[in-house]
Amino acid sequence: MTNQLSPQKNATVETVKDLAKWANYSLMNTLKCDPDATSHGADHRPRQVFSGHYVPVNPTPIEAPEYVAHSSTFFDELGFADSMAQSADFMSLFSGDLSNVPEPMSKVGWACGYALSIYGTEYIQQCPFQTGNGYGDGRAVSVLEAVINGKRWEMQLKGGGRTPYCRGADGRAVLRSSVREFLAQEHMHALGVPTSRSLSLYVSKTETVQRPWYSEGSREQDPDRMITEAVAISTRVAPSFIRVGQLELFGRRARKHEHPQAMAELEQLVLHLIDREYADVIDPNLSLRDKVLKLASEFRSRLTSLVANWVRVGYCQGNFNSDNCAAGGFTLDYGPFGFCDVFNPQYQPWTGGGKHFAFLNQDAAAGRNYLMFCTALSPLLANEADGIDGLQQLVNDFSTEMQTKMEQMWAAKLGLNRFNAALFTELSTLMQQTSVDYTMFFRELSSLPDDIEPLTKSFYQDISQGAQGAQGLEQRWSAWLAQWHSLLTSEANSDDISVLTRSREDIAKQMKLVNPKYSLREWLLVPAYQQASQGDYTLLRELQAVMTDPYAEQSQEVEDTFYRLKASEYFAIGGLSHLSCSS
Numbered sequence: 001m002t003n004q005l006s007p008q009k010n011a012t013v014e015t016v017k018d019l020a021k022w023a024n025y026s027l028m029n030t031l032k033c034d035p036d037a038t039s040h041g042a043d044h045r046p047r048q049v050f051s052g053h054y055v056p057v058n059p060t061p062i063e064a065p066e067y068v069a070h071s072s073t074f075f076d077e078l079g080f081a082d083s084m085a086q087s088a089d090f091m092s093l094f095s096g097d098l099s100n101v102p103e104p105m106s107k108v109g110w111a112c113g114y115a116l117s118i119y120g121t122e123y124i125q126q127c128p129f130q131t132g133n134g135y136g137d138g139r140a141v142s143v144l145e146a147v148i149n150g151k152r153w154e155m156q157l158k159g160g161g162r163t164p165y166c167r168g169a170d171g172r173a174v175l176r177s178s179v180r181e182f183l184a185q186e187h188m189h190a191l192g193v194p195t196s197r198s199l200s201l202y203v204s205k206t207e208t209v210q211r212p213w214y215s216e217g218s219r220e221q222d223p224d225r226m227i228t229e230a231v232a233i234s235t236r237v238a239p240s241f242i243r244v245g246q247l248e249l250f251g252r253r254a255r256k257h258e259h260p261q262a263m264a265e266l267e268q269l270v271l272h273l274i275d276r277e278y279a280d281v282i283d284p285n286l287s288l289r290d291k292v293l294k295l296a297s298e299f300r301s302r303l304t305s306l307v308a309n310w311v312r313v314g315y316c317q318g319n320f321n322s323d324n325c326a327a328g329g330f331t332l333d334y335g336p337f338g339f340c341d342v343f344n345p346q347y348q349p350w351t352g353g354g355k356h357f358a359f360l361n362q363d364a365a366a367g368r369n370y371l372m373f374c375t376a377l378s379p380l381l382a383n384e385a386d387g388i389d390g391l392q393q394l395v396n397d398f399s400t401e402m403q404t405k406m407e408q409m410w411a412a413k414l415g416l417n418r419f420n421a422a423l424f425t426e427l428s429t430l431m432q433q434t435s436v437d438y439t440m441f442f443r444e445l446s447s448l449p450d451d452i453e454p455l456t457k458s459f460y461q462d463i464s465q466g467a468q469g470a471q472g473l474e475q476r477w478s479a480w481l482a483q484w485h486s487l488l489t490s491e492a493n494s495d496d497i498s499v500l501t502r503s504r505e506d507i508a509k510q511m512k513l514v515n516p517k518y519s520l521r522e523w524l525l526v527p528a529y530q531q532a533s534q535g536d537y538t539l540l541r542e543l544q545a546v547m548t549d550p551y552a553e554q555s556q557e558v559e560d561t562f563y564r565l566k567a568s569e570y571f572a573i574g575g576l577s578h579l580s581c582s583s
């Protein structure tokens with residue numbers, strides 16, 4: 001199979017009928033359907049799915065959908081007319097009603113099962129049947145696969161109603177979490193970090209669900225009341241939605257010989273993953289052994305780059321379990337995430353997440369997910385010469401590769417070609433002792449200030465002489481800055497031909513492409529989703545515009561509003577500084 005099926009480039013898609021021309025369902029055509037499923041996908045009861053890669057699911061449309069937002073950037077890339085986002089047929093489809101889609105589009109969507117490992121430990125307890133056969137896409141339903149301008153995309157509703165994996169829950173997502181996910185996905189793409197993409201967002205004017213949430217100003221970790229929220233459906237798009245957890249489900253079944261087809265199903269899924277996500281780097285003529293080893297090495301490279309990028313932009317995923325880790329190596333599941341304000345290696349916005357998923361522990365957490373990825377692949381190599389050893393070697397070298405990427409990233413944030421451990425350690429200490437705004441600090445530094453005054457804009461603490469608790473911080477910052485400048489200068493004048501020589505302007509320009517000016521902090525999201533819940537999308541649109549151009553200076557007004565320290569009254573408040581569930 002190929003990803004290059006599109007007969008024509010840059011066709012404008014103005015209606016769902018136009019879009020139907022590009023429909024092409026490789027997953028449904030090449031993978032195995034659950035043999036117990038009804039073909040029309042009307043069975044939404046929680047149940048065990050013992051084999052097969054996907055279950056046909058008819059999404060449950062939200063009642064009375066209203067347009068909230070779409071990604072004009074992505075529409076443009078896909079050749080979609082902007083007006084389509086508010087057209088009746090497009091809205092129906094992406095608010096969950098497949099009943100009228102034109103041929104050859106499928107009137108049935110699909111959901112997939114997956115397994116769960118938390119920090120490298122296999123779990124089945126989250127499955128209501130305690131077998132692992134009832135866990136998977138509980139509210140995510142894919143509705144379309146299409147090859148558009150030569151690229152294959154899968155389009156998936158989040159909040160599209162119950163599936164056999166819903167575990168008794170309602171299958172819905174609320175507007176609050178959908179606005180967060182929609183904007184964060186847009187922002188992440190604009191930051192240059194691999195991610196699933198936002199397509200559209202619709203809210204129901206009449207349908208609501210109850211969710212636990214915080215009372216205004218609550219300082220509790222957990223919500224203290226139930227609130228009624230409008231349901232919404234956001235659509236996300238990616239080459240595939242295969243997760244490490246999904247490979248694990250099939251790897252576990254193969255390992256335990258759970259059914260006669262278990263090994264074949266694992267192999268089919270792995271080949272499908274390669275086709276969807278790695279076709280450009282894995283030669284189809286390789287043997288299965290070599291394909292699997294190449295896949296493991298490519299995924300390692302993508303995963304380590306991804307996590308280094310997360311840290312670069314101040315992003316904490318929050319719940320980096322294997323089922324929230326896309327096997328294509330991009331960001332997936334914007335629920336418990338946060339962009340940090342104050343630099344804190346232990347920053348973790350999600351109260352249920354634990355410190356192992358905190359900001360600067362994400363590299364180690366990625367290593368655990370990588371181990372589970374390789375464990376899932378290993379049954380395919382059990383009888384292959386050096387196959388398991390090859391995988392083991394890749395696992396063993398994960399932390400070295402991860403560390404190299406992290407050091408390259410820190411060096412780039414500091415405008416340096418080479419990582420300097422002493423300089424970085426002192427900076428990290430100073431940032432923590434001073435309470436520094438992560439985004440603002442690195443952005444201010446990108447102007448190469450000669451003294452620390454411009455940097456103090458990013459400080460939450462007054463460090464001037466005599467200020468309480470300042471304890472010589474001012475002198476230490478000045479010394480740090482001087483050392484940094486001297487390193488920049490020595491690199492710039494280096495005789496070492498492996499070191500790139502650059503002018504001050506070049507360095508500043510480069511740093512501003514590494515260190516964003518704007519980041520999507522939670523206190524910016526809160527008013528946007530609160531206003532959206534009143535049917536007013538002004539702030540949402542403003543945020544979307546600012547956060548899809550995060551490296552640009554933008555206007556003074558934008559700077560005054562969005563380039564600020566977090567207000568002191570927002571610290572430690574539930575929903576603003578931490579959250580308990582993604583809903």
Ligand SMILES: Nc1ncnc2c1ncn2[C@@H]1O[C@H](COP(=O)(O)OP(=O)(O)OP(=O)(O)O)[C@@H](O)[C@H]1O
Binds near residue numbers: 158170324334
């Ligand atoms: N309201 C709900 N109804 C049914 N299933 C749900 C609901 N909320 C979460 N789930 C399921 O619970 C599991 C864990 O939830 P989690 O918050 O990680 O995922 P999510 O945010 O729904 O999904 P995704 O990882 O697809 O972005 C997932 O398998 C998810 O599908």
Ligand SMILES: [Mg+2]
Binds near residue numbers: 323324333
């Ligand atoms: Mg998830």
